[in-house]
Structure formats: C-alpha cells, structure tokens
Amino acid sequence: MDRKILALDLDGTAVDDSGKLGSLSKQALIAARQKGHILCFVTGRRDVDMVPLGEDDRFADYLILNNGGKIISTADGRILKNELVDKEEAKILISYCLQKDYLLYILSGMYWAINKITPRTQSYIEELGIQPDLYHSLADVEYDRIEGFTVTSDGKEVSAFLDRADLNLEYVASEPTCIDIMKKGVNKWNGLKALADSLAIPVAQTIAVGNYDNDIDMLTHAGIGIAVQNALPDVKAAADYVTLKDNNHDAVAEIVEKFMISPSS
Structure with missing residues (x-):
C-alpha cells in the first residue's frame, strides 16, 4: 500500500463548531495511522491559537500552521519550516x-x-x-x-x-x-507540498480537505481535493468530492473510510 497524506483544515472541517474532534473522527484518524498513512492539520491558526484544541493535536503527525508558513512534527516538536515576515x-x-x-x-x-x-x-x-x-x-x-x-x-x-x-x-x-x-507565497498548498516533498510522497497521494476560501488552493492542487458538506459554494465547486456529512457529524470519518481504509487504498 502506498502511503497517503491526509491534510485536514481544522475550523469548520475537522473539528466541530465547539472546536473539538468528534469521537468517530478520532477513531478514523487512529485507523488511518495504523494503515501507515500520514495525517496533518493544515490551518490558519498560529501556535497560540492551537491551545484550545488541547491534546487533540496528537491525532496528527504534523501541524501545518500559519496558512502553510510553519510545519511542526508533533512527535518531537521539531520545526521543519517557518516563513517569517521581513x-x-x-x-x-x-x-x-x-x-x-x-x-x-x-x-x-x-x-x-x-x-x-x-x-x-x-x-x-x-x-x-x-x-x-x-x-x-x-x-x-x-x-x-x-x-x-x-x-x-x-x-x-x-x-x-x-x-x-x-x-x-x-x-x-x-x-x-x-x-x-x-x-507573500505562503499558502496551505505550498506548506502541504513542502511536507509531501520532505517525506517523498507524490502529489497524487495527497488528500486535502477544507471548507473555506483559504483552502481552495490546497484542494485544487492536491491529488484529491475534498470539501465538507458545510463548505462555502466556491470551495465545493473546486473540490473533487463533497462529503455527505458536515463538520459537526464527523465528515473526517467518512473521508477516511472512503479514501484511506477501503480495500482499494
């Protein structure tokens, strides 16, 4: 099985409206990791904005923060990339x-x-x-x-x-x-592409998921771009697939089952 990267936007996508991962989403992410896939949260949040997420960030292998400007390994806290403003x-x-x-x-x-x-x-x-x-x-x-x-x-x-x-x-x-x-030049796709390159994972093996305008570039360039059911209309239009479930009903679990756990994955 070829490893895939699942890149999940957080707010309005992976987490519910209270800012937490649902129980089914957590189970799905664990299952995807057990299959050998790489999981990352790709968000506009900065480090300080991650505090309300609590320990839910442990369900990802990497955090891509600052809309793609910063990449952190959750295993050891290493900063793999950090774009700074002049x-x-x-x-x-x-x-x-x-x-x-x-x-x-x-x-x-x-x-x-x-x-x-x-x-x-x-x-x-x-x-x-x-x-x-x-x-x-x-x-x-x-x-x-x-x-x-x-x-x-x-x-x-x-x-x-x-x-x-x-x-x-x-x-x-x-x-x-x-x-x-x-x-300039910082965006979620460039952050995801940098991570994929560092792990020697082809673009075709990347799955990007989002709900808002700052996710569109990532969805259109990834191997598969997915919009959750509650996404904005222009985000859905840019996606290859739109989930049946929204962020409050474990859309992540639907995505993992369909694209990462099925026998064809």
Missing part, C-alpha cells in the same frame, strides 16, 4: 494600523501582541488563558521572528491598504470576520 515590512503595516487605530494581532509561536483590547479580544484572552503583550508604538514590538498578523474588525480597510502597498505580504480570509496576513 522586519521593515512588518513596521510599515504596524505603523499604518497604529495610525488608523486598527486592531492588529502580531503573532509568532506562543508570542502574541495586540494594540488594543476589545470585547472580542478580551473574550479570546480568557479562552486562551494567555495574556498578550499590549503595544502602542513600534518600540513596543518584538520583530525578530514575526510569523504573521491577523486582522478582525478592520479587515476591509487593512486588506485595501495591502492591495495598494508594494509589500512582500499577502492576505487571505480564514473566516467571515478575519483575515490572516503572511509573507
């Missing part, structure tokens, strides 16, 4: 958001910083149980290893700025009220 370009974006009073999350590993606290950020602080740094000027920011940024309430304005600016940055919507900003 310091000077980071300063330009941060300066713009400070000037306009736009909320900008700065993220790198377990470090996160924000320039103001809103009811939404306060709620997230309480969920994580990790206090962010609060910055009010460029002097307050750690620039050495910025992995990316997130914008919530001011996404439209910040994305318009990035469209005008000549920066080596790009953005993608990861949910309706959230855009993630990364180094």
Whole structure:
C-alpha cells in the first residue's frame, strides 16, 4: 500500500463548531495511522491559537500552521519550516494600523501582541488563558521572528491598504470576520507540498480537505481535493468530492473510510 497524506483544515472541517474532534473522527484518524498513512492539520491558526484544541493535536503527525508558513512534527516538536515576515515590512503595516487605530494581532509561536483590547479580544484572552503583550508604538514590538498578523474588525480597510502597498505580504480570509496576513507565497498548498516533498510522497497521494476560501488552493492542487458538506459554494465547486456529512457529524470519518481504509487504498 502506498502511503497517503491526509491534510485536514481544522475550523469548520475537522473539528466541530465547539472546536473539538468528534469521537468517530478520532477513531478514523487512529485507523488511518495504523494503515501507515500520514495525517496533518493544515490551518490558519498560529501556535497560540492551537491551545484550545488541547491534546487533540496528537491525532496528527504534523501541524501545518500559519496558512502553510510553519510545519511542526508533533512527535518531537521539531520545526521543519517557518516563513517569517521581513522586519521593515512588518513596521510599515504596524505603523499604518497604529495610525488608523486598527486592531492588529502580531503573532509568532506562543508570542502574541495586540494594540488594543476589545470585547472580542478580551473574550479570546480568557479562552486562551494567555495574556498578550499590549503595544502602542513600534518600540513596543518584538520583530525578530514575526510569523504573521491577523486582522478582525478592520479587515476591509487593512486588506485595501495591502492591495495598494508594494509589500512582500499577502492576505487571505480564514473566516467571515478575519483575515490572516503572511509573507507573500505562503499558502496551505505550498506548506502541504513542502511536507509531501520532505517525506517523498507524490502529489497524487495527497488528500486535502477544507471548507473555506483559504483552502481552495490546497484542494485544487492536491491529488484529491475534498470539501465538507458545510463548505462555502466556491470551495465545493473546486473540490473533487463533497462529503455527505458536515463538520459537526464527523465528515473526517467518512473521508477516511472512503479514501484511506477501503480495500482499494
């Protein structure tokens, strides 16, 4: 049997609306690993955003975080890839958001910083149980290893700025009220392809699963692209297969059974 990589988006795909893997999904992932397949979670989340997942990340062999910018082996915590934002370009974006009073999350590993606290950020602080740094000027920011940024309430304005600016940055919507900003060229497919190459697994043996716009590139380039039933219409249109079940009803179990456990796999 040829090994396959199953690359699962997390929010709205592998996990339910409460942010947890269903019991049937867990059983299916264990079965897929026992068959020798490789499992990875491919997400826009940063390291700090993985905290609410708890120990559920142990069901994957690899984590591809930051929309493809960072690859971590769950077995030993090794970082296999990490794309960082240029310091000077980071300063330009941060300066713009400070000037306009736009909320900008700065993220790198377990470090996160924000320039103001809103009811939404306060709620997230309480969920994580990790206090962010609060910055009010460029002097307050750690620039050495910025992995990316997130914008919530001011996404439209910040994305318009990035469209005008000549920066080596790009953005993608990861949910309706959230855009993630990364180094140009970072996307989920490039992250998955880098992992597949490092494991000498052909693209034809990759299966990518998602539900949102930032998953489309991964779905269209993988050997098989799958959209879960609750995916956006344009994501379904880009997929080779659409599950019968949604993220709240263990779509992952359906995928594993159909594409990885069947005798033909």
